[in-house]
Amino acid sequence: MSPAAAEPAEGSLLLDDQLCFALYAASRAVTARYRPLLDELGLTYPQYLVMLVLWEQDSISVRELGAALQLESSTLSPLLKRLEANGLLRRERRLDDERSVAIRLTDTGARMRERAASVPVSIGDAMGLTPDQDALAKQLLRLITANVAAG
Amino acid sequence: MSPAAAEPAEGSLLLDDQLCFALYAASRAVTARYRPLLDELGLTYPQYLVMLVLWEQDSISVRELGAALQLESSTLSPLLKRLEANGLLRRERRLDDERSVAIRLTDTGARMRERAASVPVSIGDAMGLTPDQDALAKQLLRLITANVAAG
């Protein structure tokens, strides 16, 4: 991994010079790799991310979920309805603030956690990075996300 | 950037431990950053990627475009129709192989290249990576993409 083998001038319009395309392609490739694993759970990738948050902290509002995943309510509301229809969670208005909706796992949703435990392992194997590369990639991606969100 | 500050056990189900989520979030954040710039050109982000390919090599088949962008014809066909409707390209059956459709830029499409030249610069600035970080990120993302596509 020697950097800057033949990096061209900044502002190139060549597709393969663009970090943004590498990012876009990698994200879709990883999601595609998840698909067969998540199919067995009956989840899509964004639904899986929602479940990850709920396994971490149950009874959370749509707003908090959106903050964790950086998604709008207009994306989450229909997604949560589908998860509810599939019996994985319930949505109930908060009594103390009826604008807010609490998302709670059902027993089925909570139990899915065990079946999902092997998923990150499989994906980690498939990505095939060393622990250092994995940590470095995460750091760079978070740096990009933070910088791009800031300006 | 010291790696492995407090990396947990492999196979964690914590959202913030997952490289896949960092990838997904970064990709959406970068696309969001493109949006106002591309709005001025009347393009979406995937449409912009198609234009990048065409500025590089005009008169290309849908299949070749799909190979370059790793997208299915079921994604590209409607997208190309919209670009055609907007006057940026034309689609014509190849005479020597009528299964194939050649995508050619119109003058309007070709001329957009100059207006687009500033876009990668703006995005590069917004990402705020050093040249070494940029090159390293690209390498890691390509490694992930290749590994994940392989297995």
Add this chain to the structure above:
DNA sequence: CGCGATTAAGTCGTGCACAACTAAAGCGTG
């Protein structure tokens, strides 16, 4: 208390992204 501003969730419309499938063209081997 009253009322304008804010906040939370949701709806609607557009455009990807992909699986499954279709239609049509070209190819290859007996």
Add this chain to the structure above:
DNA sequence: CACGCTTTAGTTGTGCACGACTTAATCGCG
């Protein structure tokens, strides 16, 4: 030449993703 296989685009259906908007509840300030 014939017929089955492959290749190329395109269609259809589902599910994100997001901007613009709506509705309802809450807040805050006079």
